[in-house]
Amino acid sequence: MLQMLKGIxxxxxxxSIKYFLRYLLQEKRVDAVLVPKRHPNGxxxxxxxxxxxxxxxxxxxxxxxxxxxxxxxxxELTKEPTDKKIAVVLRPCEVRAAIELIxxxxxxxxxLYMIGYDCPGVYDAKEYMNIIEKEEDREKFTLKYxxxxxxxxxxxxxxxxxxxxxxxxxxxxxNMAWIGLNSSxxxxxxxxxxxxxxxxxxxxxxISDSSRRKEKIGMISTGRKQIQKDRIDNFLDLIxxxxxxxxxxxxxxxxxxxxxxxxxxxxxxxxVRYMNRAIKKKQIKMPxxxxxxxxxxxxxxxxxxxxxxxxxxxxxxxIPLGMIYNVFSRKIQALFDYVxxxxxxxxxxxTTFREEELSEVEDIQQPRGK
Amino acid sequence: xxxxxxxxxxxxxxxxxxxxxxxxxxxYQYPANIRIIRVxxxxxxxxxxxxxxxxxxxxxxxxxxxxxxxxxYKEGNYYARRRMLxxxxxxxxxxIDKRRFNMSWVSASEGAKWxxxxxxxxxxxxxxxxxxxxx
Numbered sequence: 001m002l003q004m005l006k007g008i009x010x011x012x013x014x015x016s017i018k019y020f021l022r023y024l025l026q027e028k029r030v031d032a033v034l035v036p037k038r039h040p041n042g043x044x045x046x047x048x049x050x051x052x053x054x055x056x057x058x059x060x061x062x063x064x065x066x067x068x069x070x071x072x073x074x075x076e077l078t079k080e081p082t083d084k085k086i087a088v089v090l091r092p093c094e095v096r097a098a099i100e101l102i103x104x105x106x107x108x109x110x111x112l113y114m115i116g117y118d119c120p121g122v123y124d125a126k127e128y129m130n131i132i133e134k135e136e137d138r139e140k141f142t143l144k145y146x147x148x149x150x151x152x153x154x155x156x157x158x159x160x161x162x163x164x165x166x167x168x169x170x171x172x173x174x175n176m177a178w179i180g181l182n183s184s185x186x187x188x189x190x191x192x193x194x195x196x197x198x199x200x201x202x203x204x205x206x207i208s209d210s211s212r213r214k215e216k217i218g219m220i221s222t223g224r225k226q227i228q229k230d231r232i233d234n235f236l237d238l239i240x241x242x243x244x245x246x247x248x249x250x251x252x253x254x255x256x257x258x259x260x261x262x263x264x265x266x267x268x269x270x271x272v273r274y275m276n277r278a279i280k281k282k283q284i285k286m287p288x289x290x291x292x293x294x295x296x297x298x299x300x301x302x303x304x305x306x307x308x309x310x311x312x313x314x315x316x317x318x319i320p321l322g323m324i325y326n327v328f329s330r331k332i333q334a335l336f337d338y339v340x341x342x343x344x345x346x347x348x349x350x351t352t353f354r355e356e357e358l359s360e361v362e363d364i365q366q367p368r369g370k
Numbered sequence: 371x372x373x374x375x376x377x378x379x380x381x382x383x384x385x386x387x388x389x390x391x392x393x394x395x396x397x398y399q400y401p402a403n404i405r406i407i408r409v410x411x412x413x414x415x416x417x418x419x420x421x422x423x424x425x426x427x428x429x430x431x432x433x434x435x436x437x438x439x440x441x442x443y444k445e446g447n448y449y450a451r452r453r454m455l456x457x458x459x460x461x462x463x464x465x466i467d468k469r470r471f472n473m474s475w476v477s478a479s480e481g482a483k484w485x486x487x488x489x490x491x492x493x494x495x496x497x498x499x500x501x502x503x504x505x
Contacts, residue, residue, distance in 0.1 A: 235463045261418070281427075292421055295464065299417040299457060328463065332456045349456075353448035355439060358455050 002177055002213075003204040008186040012143050013178055016186040017089065017117070018056050020176075024087050025053040029198055030113060031084040034073065035059040038138060043129040047073055049086075060138075061089040064120065064145045064157070065128040069310045071097035071107065071253035078108040087113040087198070091122075092169040093308035096341020097253040099171055100304040103348055106256045113198055116169020117176040120149035121161030125313055150178060160309020160322030163228040165221055171341055174198060179220075180213035232327050239324070241317040242290040248311035248321055254301040262293055294321075298328045303349045304340045305329035375403045375495055377430040378423045379488075382412045382447070385436035385477045392481035400485040401492045404432065411435065412473075413446030417457045420471065430470045430495035434487070437475040447475070467498035 010016035021033045037048040037059040045063045095116045101107040135141045148155045169175040173195035177187045249255045278284050312322030336349040381387040387408050412435025420431045435447040472491050476484045
């Protein structure tokens with residue numbers, strides 16, 4: 001159920017978020033907030049862990065750029081138990097990644113309050129930095145971008161956002177909503193008990209009519225569904241430029257292994273072996289095993305892939321990794337009717353099983369005892 | 371067989387390997403195209419192992435474990451079943467015919483079933499497109 005926070009009448013979406021974060025810090029609801037913040041002269045934003053309410057000024061969580069998937073930062077922040085409470089402002093894909101990480105105990109949500117919001121999508125980071133350099137008022141640019149998204153004007157967003165189907169953060173503790181709602185209020189949805197605690201003495205008013213919001217969300221979803229690809233026919237051609245730089249693994253929130261089996265020293269061969277392989281196969285590509293690398297990666301994290309597209313942004317060779325991983329992972333997830341980050345109670349497909357299922361695996365059908 | 375196919379079989383130690391052993395003892399005839407690798411449990415088989423087989427030129431791969439509910443480690447083959455299904459559904463994308471990868475359940479007493487399965491797998495792999503992909 002959506003609720004309107006009554007006390008907050010800010011000028012715009014950005015102000016209302018800042019107000020809310022300041023409130024959380026001032027009232028000691030949390031000890032710190034993690035939020036993307038703009039450096040006065042910087043071209044991009046970077047996450048900041050803020051403890052002083054005054055420092056929330058300049059934070060810009062809505063800036064249309066995703067430099068890192070913030071779930072990676074949460075891994076760092078919660079690897080040891082602390083008693084400090086942290087509120088984090090996350091994009092929906094980051095919320096979903098964080099929930100996947102909570103399931104595999106890489107993030108502890110004990111003292112974590114996730115605040116999500118309706119995400120308008122982002123630019124490619126490099127493109128964003130080029131655009132923003134020419135902008136006088138950088139905060140205004142963010143607001144213009146959100147306005148354009150809310151009034152259905154087409155904005156240039158990066159490809160992996162253009163077919164994102166999960167642009168509302170329904171699984172966060174609190175999600176801020178603005179699609180299809182009156183823009184002057186701060187409307188939030190409280191999804192967990194923890195979220196309730198966070199705002200329990202704020203005056204709220206329930207919003208009874210959210211049909212326009214539902215309609216709008218439906219509209220965007222149908223539009224995006226059409227862009228989404230269901231097949232890749234030339235996977236081997238697409239992946240060919242890969243130089244195995246491991247960027248996509250480093251930035252991926254779900255590649256959580258401390259020790260990766262794709263490390264060069266584990267995956268590589270001795271010099272003699274390389275020669276022998278080259279002789280046997282007449283030629284080998286170097287750096288080798290690039291296809292194997294991606295296929296193993298997708299087999300290892302595909303069931304959890306949230307399609308944030310950060311791998312595509314990190315790829316120096318401009319391989320459309322976001323699209324590839326999206327198509328592959330959706331196929332895997334559909335097998336188990338699993339949506340990563342949908343709910344904390346759903347178990348990962350590979351850590352659970354049902355006794356009666358998937359009989360098609362054994363397709364060599366033979367009656368027993370024949 | 372006009373063409374010498376090479377099929378790698380990952381057999382779990384407790385059921386399928388014993389089943390294959392029984393097939394041998396009982397003198398069931400089956401094609402000699404299969405190369406058996408004994409693994410502790412079908413749950414041990416990492417998709418990377420299978421990809422490596424294909425990369426190094428195997429024509430087919432067969433993963434075989436205990437029947438569901440009869441795993442020596444109680445549930446290893448249930449996990450294997452999920453993992454292998456995921457893997458199998460991706461094979462198409464990188465130019466490997468689905469028929470080149472098979473999974474089966476063979477218990478220690480099913481020597482005859484093992485012989486049948488190998489025959490069937492060889493037929494399947496034979497029918498599959500033999501286009502080699504450079505992984």
